[in-house]
Amino acid sequence: MTAGQVTPPIAKKVDFKRTHHGDTVIDEYEWLRDKDDPEVIAYLEQQNAFTAAQTADLADLRGQIYDEIKSRTKETDMSVPTRRGRFWYYARTEEGKQYAIRARAPIAAEDDWTPPDIAEGQTLPGEQILLDSNVEAAETDFYSLGAFSISDDGNRLAYSVDTVGDERYTLRFKDLTTGEFLADVITDTAPGAVWSADGQHVFYQTVDEAWRPNTVWRHDIGAGTEDVTVFHEPDERFWVGIGTTRSNAYLVISVGSKITSEVHLLAADDPTGSFEVVLPRREGVEYGVEHAVIDGEDRLLILHNENAENFEVRIAPVDDPAHSEVLVPHDSEIRIEDIEAFERFLVLSYRADAVPKVAIADLGAHGHNIVFDEVEFDAELCSAGLAANPEWHTPRLRLGYTSFIEPTEVFELEVSTGERFLLKRQPVLGGYDPDDYEQHREWAVAADGTRIPLSLVYRKGIDKPAPLLLYGYGSYESSMDPSFSVSRLSLLDRGMVFAVAHIRGGGEMGRHWYDDGKTLTKKNTFTDFVDSARHLVKTGWTTPSQLVAEGGSAGGLLIGAVANLAPELFNGILAVVPFVDPLTSILDPSLPLTVIEWDEWGNPLQSKEVYEYMKSYSPYENVDELSYPAILAETSLNDTRVLYTEAAKWVARLQEKTVGDAPIMLKTEMSAGHGGVSGRYKQWEETAFEYAWLLRQSGAA
The missing domain is CATH 2.130.10.120 (Prolyl oligopeptidase, N-terminal domain)
Structure with a gap:
């Protein structure tokens, strides 16, 4: 298709049959799962071309928003130095460079706890650059720093990098006394790394075929010996992590499913010893451990x-x-x-x-x-x-x-x-004044009487009803807490209200808030969001023609379900790496992270009740002949958490089924992972792309 073509590509249909609990489903778009198939790549590129054509008229607005973000951001900046051992550690950015530079400088005196204050554009005396990610990323389209860990004596650095977006990292080591890189290189690791107290051993993790961190290894720097497995978790429901207590007295292996956990400790000065369990795991009991010295x-x-x-x-x-x-x-x-x-x-x-x-x-x-x-x-x-x-x-x-x-x-x-x-x-450049804006809490009421907290932020003096972006997540007990955003000012200054619906499935109101929005109560998440949107319309904040919604990952499942429940309430939906084909994914234990998700969503393989419940809300399963609002779905080809397949299949079915005229679009990053593009300037460009579309759909642009 040409760049100016205004009709979406038509995905071919290939019958793929699956049967569970006596229910047979024909999935015509499952063929899109094979990203090694040139036809799949060609289809994704055609969808990208369609999206580019549909949004071409937003180019000037995108440029304006990008320039606004850039103009408000202090591009050459530095974090507050943090003392550890004999040094102040910090990160700094330089104008025109995508990534941070990590550095350190020596402390002036043993009793010096006040961070040094330096003049604009200066560096600390004795600065040593530990890692310049701009140099590391020079030859790659994608760059993600995983581990960045300094040994207790300050002499060695362990760091890991992903240059694809699939969250498989290569772990390297640097001698900070000489500046030389060590010969030790470990591939295909999870992102973290932890030093023993002697700075000679490093503990790291690897993942299984489902991308689950399941094994902790010990590496002896420079020894040339094979790394030692110090812990392996065979139960596919459990995720393994390695860290230390804040005192650095103990190494900590944490093992956890969504509902059960177990902790193992080892004295950090005994790295070749055996980890000991603190309290044996018991189904449904979660715990964590910290070390303290109290009364000696x-x-x-x-x-x-x-x-x-x-x-x-x-x-x-x-x-x-x-x-x-x-x-x-x-x-x-x-x-x-x-x-x-x-x-x-x-x-x-x-x-x-x-x-x-x-x-x-x-x-x-x-x-x-x-x-x-x-x-x-x-x-x-x-x-x-x-x-x-x-x-x-x-x-x-x-x-x-x-x-x-x-x-x-x-x-x-x-x-x-x-x-x-x-x-x-x-710093926010350009004369930003917090007094020009307001934030406050409102409460919507769900059909069952539950009060749902809403957070609203907007520029003072706006006229109501106003364009409004409603954001939600509602899974994994994750809370959407208040936070400042430089880029969001480009929405607020154009008269848009930004609202967060703190719906069930999150953790804002306590553990019960989470429990009431998972497994067989998951639909509360979706209806809470719809009830929040209706509250905002009823109370005069906005109208359906001015209301747009956004969610990402599990929040993409949320707004995908909402699009089926109440398409008439919204004029646009932005779905970022959306988990919109959950039943297909959770039915397949071979897919990344599926088994550990059963405690969150239920196990539809074993339970007919769970199967039927998930099928009743799955966005992909429930696409119907409705007049859908405009939808922009964004995904990444190398995402290992939510496969690009979900968004691709969902959009194909939406484009087939919708009876309205609003465009349904898919935008696939061809060299990125779950977090999207890397590099701050690229991320600003992506934000500008999203905001321009949201502003148009809400009538604010």
Whole structure:
């Protein structure tokens, strides 16, 4: 087809039959799964050409938005230096370069805990560049940095890179005392890497054929010996991770399914020893472990949900974790998400009323009576949490803060006094003033009476009804917390309202909020979003002709289902790497990550009830002869989490079935993965492409 052609390519139909629980399905577009087939690639390229033709008139608007993002961004910038050992570590960017440069500089004195402040365009004295990703990425179209790990003594760097987008990384090592790269190279790893205390051994993970991290290995730097398997998890429901306690006293292997977990510990100064299980796994019980020193004694802090839906924290001897006492009790109104230990204080991360919060216990102030005090902020909608704090001995705690209208701040808190020291506020060029914008919370009401929190942000003085972008996710207990976005200003300044529907399936309102939007209650996620959209129309914020929706990955499943449930409510739907063919995927254990997803969605292979329930909401299965709104689906050819096939099949069926005139489009990145294109300028271009389309569909452009 030519670039100017205005009709979409017609996908051929090839009958592919599957039968489960006595139900036979004919899937005419399953042939699109074979990306090694030249006909499949040609079809994707034809769809790209159709999308390009349909959006060609937006070229000027895309250029304007890109220029706006660029003009508001301080391109040559530097993160707040973070102390670890003998050095300040930081990342900096340079104008015109796609990726960050990671560097360090020596500390001036042992008792120097105040980050150095340097003049614009200068570098720290004694700067050593550890890794320049611009050099690394020079010969590739895609670049993703996985591991970036410094040994405790500061002498070695382990880092890994994916140059395809399939999340298979190559792990390399650098001697930071000489600047030379070591001969050791390990291919096909998961992204992380963890050093032993002696800086001689590295622990890393590999994945199975389904892309599940399942094995932890130990590599002896320079030894030339075969790497040793230190842990292997055969159960396909469980995902394996490797890390350390914040004290760096222990190496930690975490094993978890969606509903069950298990932790193994090994002293970091005994890297060739055996990992020991803390508490044996029990179905349905989740827990995590942190190491603390309290009153001079080693203790384990155990965050768990046994008989505690929203989790509680218990404290136990390191050598007898089964005998524990409650430190932070369960609270039905507060979801405890994490506890972290430093030499002088403990930090509790939790959420209440759909807002993330932080509380601190000063170990030196209360003796045996550990008391947590909340770090308070004035804004109704904001996010606060730990920033980079690699030093266990730090006398101050570094925190991050942001809201929908306040650029991200990094500050340090003097725990003993509560005094705050602002280290950096995200620069927004061009005279940005938060007072020009508003953010507030509203509540929609679902059909079953459940109150659904909505977050809204907009420029003051807009006329209502207004163009409105409604965003949602609603899976995996992931919460869509308030955050600032430079690029989003290009929407707000054109009169668009940005709204987030904090629907069930997420974690905003506690564990029950998640449980009420998964497996056999998953439809609550979709109906909550529809009820949120209807609330925004009913209360005069917008109209269906001005309302557009966005979701990505599992959020793509959300809006794909919503397109079938209420197409009349929206004038445009943006689906990014959308999980829109869930039944096909979850029925096939050979596909990446399928088995571990059964706890989230149910197992349709074993259960007829689950099969029928998933089939009743699957976006692909339920495409019908409806007048669909304009739909833009974006996917990546090398995505291993949500295969490009899902979007390709969904769009083919939508284009076949729709009885309306609104275009259904597919845009496939031919050299990217689940996160889309790499490099900040390329990402700005992609954002400009999406925003221009959303603005047109909402009538704001």
